[in-house]
Structures are given as structure tokens and as C-alpha cells.
Amino acid sequence: MRTAAQDQKRAESLLQHRGIRPHDIQSFSFMKRFHEAPRKNNLKVKDKYGAGILTLHLKQGIKRAFYVHPFQHPSSIIRYLMAREIPFDNSVPRERTAAEIPTTTYQRPSLYMFYFFALFITFMILGYQAVTIDTWWGYLLGVVSFGLGIYFIHMLMTRFCYLKVDNESLSIYSVGREIKYPYEKILKVNFDFAREQAFTHVMEILDKDYHYRLYYIGRVSRRTLSDIAEVLQSAGVDATCSLNENKRFYQDTYVNH
Known part of the structure; x- marks a missing residue:
């Protein structure tokens, strides 16, 4: 269990990096898209979408929105803000x-899974063949190939989750785990597009101890995400679906798929 001191150190470091004073x-708001209104000196605004969006409403009337990535410990940031009794605007x-x-069970087949599995097998074979050359560059090529193979099997195991709901709980399944x-x-809970286009969409979960988790749910059809959010709402969960189910990804301009 992380201590309050660790949460404070991480949160204050992030805020200091952003030039924001806690008081x-x-x-x-957290796990909610941010729309930036155009300004005279900046007409090219870029909305923020996807996972880990934290928007701070400052007393000066300014909104500061930025992404909090998993390695930046979103759980610590939220616990720190809640410990200071700062209102969580979009928690309903x-x-x-x-x-x-x-x-x-919300599950669909995914061609991306076959693609990543094929890449895993390919690089493992290349790595094995490279180390048999018995030269320094062969060993180097083998290490690189094995590394890429491990990367692709990791993607296969973590980026293609599917979901199941029952009367008591929400379950997330991926290769080898539940x-x-x-x-x-x-x-x-919030559903949105992933910022990495190949991984389509994500689910964010914040539990009542303010532990934040991000899941790539590539084996769930985007057309069912609104339905899942409604089921979770009926179970007493504050669930939102931020994406447009008629789009394949955020920048998609052709919506009749």
C-alpha cells in the first residue's frame, strides 16, 4: 500500500512540472474528454481524448488539461487531490x-491478434536462426529479434481484453488472466478511443480506493460499449462512454461503418 507521503511527493512533482500550485x-475532472475553446492567438486547438485526461479548474478561472500516463501514477494524483478535499466534478x-x-459476455474475434501472434512467431524464428550464425552481429540480431518477439507477445496478452458482466461484478479477460x-x-468507468489507432479503444476504471487501471479492450465491439455503460449504470456504477460508435477511431471522418 502506497503511503500518503508517496502520493504527495508524486502529485506535487507533477503539479510543479506543470507550473500549478496546489492551493x-x-x-x-478525470477520465473525461477536454474540449479547448479556440482563442484569438491560437485558433488551432486540439481536443484531448483517450485515457488519463486530468482537467484542473483553477481559482483564476483557467482550465489546465493534460494526460496522466500510467507511469506517472494517476492513482497517487487522485488520492492527493481527494485528500485535500478538492471536488471531483465529474464523479456522479x-x-x-x-x-x-x-x-x-462481450467478445468478438480480432484479426489484430493473429497479426501480433504471427509477428511473435516470425521474430522468434529469426532470433533462433540469427544466434546459430555464431558471430557477434548474429548474436546482436538474435537479441533484437527475441526482444521484438517478447514485445509482440506482451501486446497480445495485454491489448486484447474482453468483458463479461453478471449480477455482481464486471470481469476483464485477456490471454491467461481474469x-x-x-x-x-x-x-x-469510462470508455474511449485509444490514442494508438491500432488498439482501437480502452476502458478506464477508478475504484473506490482511487486505484486507477487502464485496459485495452480490443476484443469488444465498439458498438456495444454504450450498452455496457448502461448496464453498469443500472448496477450503480458511474459509467460513461465517450466515443462515437460509428467511428473506427477518433480521427475517422467517414462514420457509416
Whole structure:
């Protein structure tokens, strides 16, 4: 369990890097898209979408939005802000309205899985053949090939999750693992496009202990994400779906797919 001192150190370091003083923060939102209004001196604005968006509403009337990546410890940032009793603007408490939630699995086949598996096999074979050359550059090529093979199998195991809901919990499945979240322990869920186009969309979860988790749900159809959000809402979870189900990715301009 991380100590409050660790949370404070991480949060204050991030805020200092952004040039923000903690006592200037009036409220914040998290796991919510940010739309920047055009200004006279900057007409080319870029909206923020995807995972880990933290928007700080400052007392000066300014909004500062930026991405908090997993390696920047979003959990520590949120715990720090909550410990200072800074309002969490887009956290909406919900009561359970569904008497019974049927067990439903949201899963689809993915050609990307075959693609990454093929790359894994290819680089492992190349690595094996390279080390048999018995030269320094052969060993170097082998190490690089094995490294790429491990990278692609890691992508295969972590980027293609699918979901199941039942009467008690939300479950996330990927290759070789299952993670279960009881509804009463979930504070907030958000679905959005991944910023990496190849991985399509993501699910963010913030539990009631302010532990943040990010899952790439490449084996869930984007057209079912709004339905899943509604099921979670009926279970008493603050769930939102930020993406347009008619788009394949955020920058997609042709929406009739």
C-alpha cells in the first residue's frame, strides 16, 4: 500500500512540472474528454481524448488539461487531490436500479491478434536462426529479434481484453488472466478511443480506493460499449462512454461503418 507521503511527493512533482500550485486548484475532472475553446492567438486547438485526461479548474478561472500516463501514477494524483478535499466534478454517485443483471459476455474475434501472434512467431524464428550464425552481429540480431518477439507477445496478452458482466461484478479477460471488479467497489468507468489507432479503444476504471487501471479492450465491439455503460449504470456504477460508435477511431471522418 502506497503511503500518503508517496502520493504527495508524486502529485506535487507533477503539479510543479506543470507550473500549478496546489492551493490554486478549485476542482478537477478525470477520465473525461477536454474540449479547448479556440482563442484569438491560437485558433488551432486540439481536443484531448483517450485515457488519463486530468482537467484542473483553477481559482483564476483557467482550465489546465493534460494526460496522466500510467507511469506517472494517476492513482497517487487522485488520492492527493481527494485528500485535500478538492471536488471531483465529474464523479456522479449512482444507486443500483436493476434487480437482476443477466450474465453477458462481450467478445468478438480480432484479426489484430493473429497479426501480433504471427509477428511473435516470425521474430522468434529469426532470433533462433540469427544466434546459430555464431558471430557477434548474429548474436546482436538474435537479441533484437527475441526482444521484438517478447514485445509482440506482451501486446497480445495485454491489448486484447474482453468483458463479461453478471449480477455482481464486471470481469476483464485477456490471454491467461481474469480480473473481477465487484460493482460496489467501482467508483467510475469510462470508455474511449485509444490514442494508438491500432488498439482501437480502452476502458478506464477508478475504484473506490482511487486505484486507477487502464485496459485495452480490443476484443469488444465498439458498438456495444454504450450498452455496457448502461448496464453498469443500472448496477450503480458511474459509467460513461465517450466515443462515437460509428467511428473506427477518433480521427475517422467517414462514420457509416
